[in-house]
Amino acid sequence: MANFRLCAVATSEPGVGIVEALKVSPEVAHIVVIGGEKADYKGSSLLRQTMAEGTRGHIMADDAYSGAAASFFRSADYPEILMEAMDTLQRGADEHAYRPHGLTHPTDYADYIGIVADRLARLLTEEEITHVVFFDIPHLFYDSLLYRLALHLGIKTMILRVGFDPASFYSMEEIAHYGHMRRVSPPAPSVTVEKAGTQEVYYMKGIGQEQGPRGRLTWRSLGLFAAYVATQEPSLIVRPLALTRVIRRMARAARALPDWRDPYWKFFHSGHLDYVEKIGALENQPVNMEQRYVYFPLQFQPEMTTTILGGVYRNQLMALEQLATILPPDVKILVKENPKQTGQYRSPMFFHRLNRIKAVEILPSHANTHRLAAQAECVATISSTAAWEAVTLGKPALLFGVSWMGDMPGVVRFREGLTYDGLLSTRFTHEDVEAAYGNLVAASHEGVVTRWAIRHLGDVNEVENTQRIAETLVGLLKGEIPPTFTAPETRGNP
Numbered sequence: 001m002a003n004f005r006l007c008a009v010a011t012s013e014p015g016v017g018i019v020e021a022l023k024v025s026p027e028v029a030h031i032v033v034i035g036g037e038k039a040d041y042k043g044s045s046l047l048r049q050t051m052a053e054g055t056r057g058h059i060m061a062d063d064a065y066s067g068a069a070a071s072f073f074r075s076a077d078y079p080e081i082l083m084e085a086m087d088t089l090q091r092g093a094d095e096h097a098y099r100p101h102g103l104t105h106p107t108d109y110a111d112y113i114g115i116v117a118d119r120l121a122r123l124l125t126e127e128e129i130t131h132v133v134f135f136d137i138p139h140l141f142y143d144s145l146l147y148r149l150a151l152h153l154g155i156k157t158m159i160l161r162v163g164f165d166p167a168s169f170y171s172m173e174e175i176a177h178y179g180h181m182r183r184v185s186p187p188a189p190s191v192t193v194e195k196a197g198t199q200e201v202y203y204m205k206g207i208g209q210e211q212g213p214r215g216r217l218t219w220r221s222l223g224l225f226a227a228y229v230a231t232q233e234p235s236l237i238v239r240p241l242a243l244t245r246v247i248r249r250m251a252r253a254a255r256a257l258p259d260w261r262d263p264y265w266k267f268f269h270s271g272h273l274d275y276v277e278k279i280g281a282l283e284n285q286p287v288n289m290e291q292r293y294v295y296f297p298l299q300f301q302p303e304m305t306t307t308i309l310g311g312v313y314r315n316q317l318m319a320l321e322q323l324a325t326i327l328p329p330d331v332k333i334l335v336k337e338n339p340k341q342t343g344q345y346r347s348p349m350f351f352h353r354l355n356r357i358k359a360v361e362i363l364p365s366h367a368n369t370h371r372l373a374a375q376a377e378c379v380a381t382i383s384s385t386a387a388w389e390a391v392t393l394g395k396p397a398l399l400f401g402v403s404w405m406g407d408m409p410g411v412v413r414f415r416e417g418l419t420y421d422g423l424l425s426t427r428f429t430h431e432d433v434e435a436a437y438g439n440l441v442a443a444s445h446e447g448v449v450t451r452w453a454i455r456h457l458g459d460v461n462e463v464e465n466t467q468r469i470a471e472t473l474v475g476l477l478k479g480e481i482p483p484t485f486t487a488p489e490t491r492g493n494p
Helices: 015-023 044-048 070-074 078-092 106-126 141-152 219-232 234-238 240-255 270-281 316-326 348-355 369-375 386-392 420-424 430-443 451-457 462-478
Strands: 004-010 028-035 131-134 156-162 168-172 293-297 332-336 360-362 378-381 397-399 411-413
Touching: 004 015, 004 141, 015 028, 015 462, 028 141, 044 078, 044 141, 070 078, 070 106, 070 141, 078 106, 078 141, 106 141, 131 141, 131 462, 141 156, 156 462, 168 462, 219 234, 219 240, 234 240, 240 270, 270 348, 293 316, 293 369, 293 386, 316 332, 316 348, 332 369, 348 360, 369 386, 378 386, 386 397, 386 430
Parallel strands: 004 028, 004 131, 131 156, 293 332, 293 378, 332 360, 378 397, 397 411
Antiparallel strands: 156 168
């Protein structure tokens, strides 16, 4: 019997295919899709303020104030939601995108967020949506705002998230549940967990761990520079001397870095050159692993792992400052930049604030992350798998945000009153880690929910995969299949 009225965010496969399967499911009475051009509404048009339409036209067509989100704006947590939404909108700012939105002033951001929230709330209420479904943790502007609105309006949400094993996925009703694992009864068999550094993981592929040959300016980088000139500073075309100076500066900065570290691989903006020169100047920094230290690898930004999963610690500097307050005077914080970071979120002010923390030592890009973790007293992070790598080495890990490994032995969530001695007193064995991971595997679901995972695995039967996930999703919505992660107060229920 059809009883679910869904709103689904599906921007790519396999989510798009799963949505098509849901449309013919007898349990689904209605579904509205936000995603690409074949969806009802094109989600990216809200981020970039474009006129791109879906099959039902533009989501802002015939828009007028409805008041559907009035109580949302008055809610106690709206100031934090506003900060989160502003952060997600930064992905479309002129220093981060060749097709930027037109927002420049904080009040522009606040006004635009107010407009979009009102429109999305009207969509949810007018279409009588009972559940909102996400095929990843919502982290773009429109989906994260949609998620917050659904929670406020009492509409149930279901989030699917690729597992640590990309052939599996996790499920949760709320982001806050992520990492609070449902207890499996009886306990599942242990699963063998290899120690970090014993094999190259896919997200470290191509990343050097030793000092090597210096880099150079690539044709890809020059192409990104050309895109920047064409879209944001065309006056350089008629100023050949200024154009040449920028290219020489780009080349000089690239030569200061190792050959695997292309600082312009994703985006070029002239404002990012200060950042590239800064990290290039760190390449000759000594790496002292004989002292007492906490290892803190910075995470790539902008990204879900900080913007959404970091909460108030989406600004990683806040986490570093909090960490410094609990450390003894003789313990350092060794900070390594993310090898894929560009100049985004790394202005000179970032480094000025970072350098104010006396315990911090910034490392060169070639510092070996495996040795750094192995010789550290502990590893600290917002939400990255650095925490998991630490506990596989028998090291305690400090987590400032939320992550799938939050309940793993050896992982400590940062809290008020935490002491460094208390952190180091965490006791666990590798057998404990393998037992906990076995339970996580048992609480996970079979299926590949992201496009990159399909590419990574290479031999996925996409038709069977889509149908399997659609059936699991319906089971989750009906309550017949328990989610992987649950609210902390209910996770004792199998």
